[in-house]
Structures are given as C-alpha cells and as structure tokens.
Amino acid sequence: MTMLSFASNTSTVDKKPEDRAWSVFPRGSNGEFNLPYELTRVIEHGIGCELWDVEGRHFLDFSMGWGSALVGHARSEVVEAVASQIRKGSNFAYITAPSLQLAEEIVQVSPASDQIRFCASGTEATMYCQRLARAHTGRTKILKFEGAYHGANEIGVTSLFPDKLVNFPEPDPSSAGIAHSVMDHVLVAPFNDLDTTRRIIEEHAHELAAVIAEPLHRCLAPVDGFLQGVRKLTEVHNILLIFDEVVTGFRLAYGGAQEYYGVVPDLVAYGKALGGGYPIGAFGGKSEIMELVGEDRLGSSTYVWTASTLGGNPVSSCASLAALSVFRQEGAYEKLHGLGVYLRTSMKRVLDNIGIAGQIIGDGPLAQVVFTESTDPVIDYRSTKKGNTAANRAMMLGLFERGIFLNPMGTKLYLSLAHSESTCDAFLDRFSDTLHVLRENGTL
C-alpha cells in the first residue's frame, strides 16, 4: 500500500522564490494582479509602512494590504490584542466577548446600522447586503455605478473594467463564468451623473431592489450633491441604498463615509481597515431589514440565509477592537487627511515640474494619478479611462523596481497611520525618477 506523505517538500529549498511561486500559483500570483516573473516577490515581514521580502529587499509600502492595514503593519496595540486572544482559541463560530463588544461599537458609530452581522471579507458583506435588499423589497435588480468594485461577487465584478463602453444601464461582465441571467438583474449608471442616474432609477423603480455605491468611487470623490441626490431618489422610490464602506469605513472618518459625506444609507458593508489587518467583514442595516436573517424565520419566503464560519472570530475581533482604539486616538484622522493632501499636492507638483499632463485624484488617505491631457475634472470611470492607463502600469513597475510596494495595477495608493511626510518624500523622489524615465522613453 502506498502511504501518502505530508512531509514538506525539501526539493523546493534550493529553488528561487519566484520559481516556486510561478509553479504553484497561476501567473505566480495569489490574485494580486500580474507582476512579471522577474519582479515576483515573496514578502517575509512588514512593520509600520515598510516591508522586507524573503531575499532581504526593502520596500516602502503604499498598498498596505490593499488598505486593510490602515493602522500600519504589526502595530503594537493590534499585536498585543491578538497575542492575548490567540491562546484562548481562534474560532468558535459563535458570539464571543470580543465580537459582542465590537458589534456594539460598530452599531454605535454607524448610523445606518441598528444591527450587524459579521462575515470574513468585504466580498461577503456586499453580497449579503444585495441579498437582503432583494428579500426586503421583493424586487430583483440592483443598480451599480460603472467601474465600482464591490468584491469578487457577481455584481461586484460587473462593469468593473469594461472596454466596450456600452449604453447605460446595460451591464458588461468583467469576468467570465458569470451566468447571463445575472446580467439581467444588474443596471449600470455613471458615477457623479445624477441626471442619468435619476433617469435610470425612475424608469426601473418598479424592479429595483437597491442602488449600491462606493461613496468614494474607487479614488473618485463624489461631486457636491451626488450622494445626497441618490439618497433622495432611492427614498422617493422605496429603493434601498447600500453603501459599500469596505474602503471608506473607519478610513475617511471614524464614522466612515456616512459621517464624512453626511449621507446615511439603508444597508452598509465593512471590511479592510476594520480588521486592523486581520480578516473581517461586517454588514448592517435598519432592524426591520436585518431581522430577515433571523434563523427562526427559516422556511419563510423572505428568510435570508447568512453564515460565515470565520465571521466574528475572536482573533479578528480583538485585532479590530485594538485598531478602533488606535483610530479613536486624538489626531488620527487629521493625520490621515493631512498626509493625503500632502501626497496628492506633491504628486501634482512633480507632474507639473516635469511637464507631464495629469490629475491626482483621491480623498482622505488615498491618491491616484490619471495621466490625462484633459483639464476637465476626472469624475467617473469613463473620464478615468481616457487617461493613459499603460503609463500607470509602467509607472507602477518603475516604482516597484525602486522599492515602492504598490498595487500592481498602478492605481490606488493607500496611506496609513504609519506613514509620514518623510515617507511620502521618499516616495516622491522615486516617483519623479520614474516619470523622468517614462518621459525619456516616450511612454509619457
């Protein structure tokens, strides 16, 4: 009889990390978007806003775990909280003292949330919001804004990076494997265009369960009155408004986009920064909507199934409670906003000094460069797409080679509480060097 061996594969020890990664992960990536083989890196550890790979290379991190480590990597409060829980067990798939305390804190800070439930990711959180909206209204369609990402669920990836600019409200699947029937239930509108959004909502109100929005749409801030207008329209037509606060939650303000932009939705999804770098998701809403998940209602036509094995696990909950205590410290949001303004203003100065046309978009501790000749403000997916996106990718690769770790798509830069003006200055030097090279080689 052949015995299965679970021994570690010692034959990999002599192989280069990039070879090992490319042999077990498609394109050498766990879904972080494709870096070329020669730039494939394996991270060993991170502290604050610095990273080191297994071969000892050093990076300044402007991705911060895609924004999940807003407190900074290995922040002491988070490390201690996790360490103190870890010996007490990591998951019971049941309410624990930390998850209860965390739920109470979220409900207090999130005006939309009378009640919440935990899950393990932002993808799950927005999926449950969509399902709740359908069950509550008895309608099936969801309107999303073109270019918005709501996680890897079916609607989250619809019209995410459309090449074909189809007529609104027609959706475009940005991933294969999505059933055509799903597309029948998605409507797409342009962010920041209240007139077109109004037209679509009025035409489809009878079949619309919800409008889902990233209040800060990728890195695009809402123009004055847009979110307020969408709120009013959804109220008038009894359509639920879902805020995907996976990025904005606890980042733009302690009360997230609800506090920062002053608009309260009916349902809200959280993830990323809430977890202090640990896996988390949460969704909340008004009691009359949230009660649809009550398991005593199983069998009723409006019962909504939710279940997440690791949702609300005590380790993530402890990390989250520690992260929230850091966010509540005096001056945390002033620092995050101050750094964001500093980075965006300085990046624009670098572009101007070299004579490269472009705009720096973002709000709070987020920034993104759009290489565009247009002086019209970049306000939606289509105006972003007019930019030279190949240059974004070339810029990203150039920065990566110069020790800046960032989203391989070359889009959002995430700052954190561990960043400082001097970290931004170190970034700006390399940003400038990279752009000079791109100018010289004709990319820009």
Ligand SMILES: Cc1ncc(COP(=O)(O)O)c(C=O)c1O
């Ligand atoms: C706005 C938004 N919603 C949802 C998600 C999905 O979160 P997760 O990756 O935790 O599933 C993301 C992730 O980047 C996001 O940016």
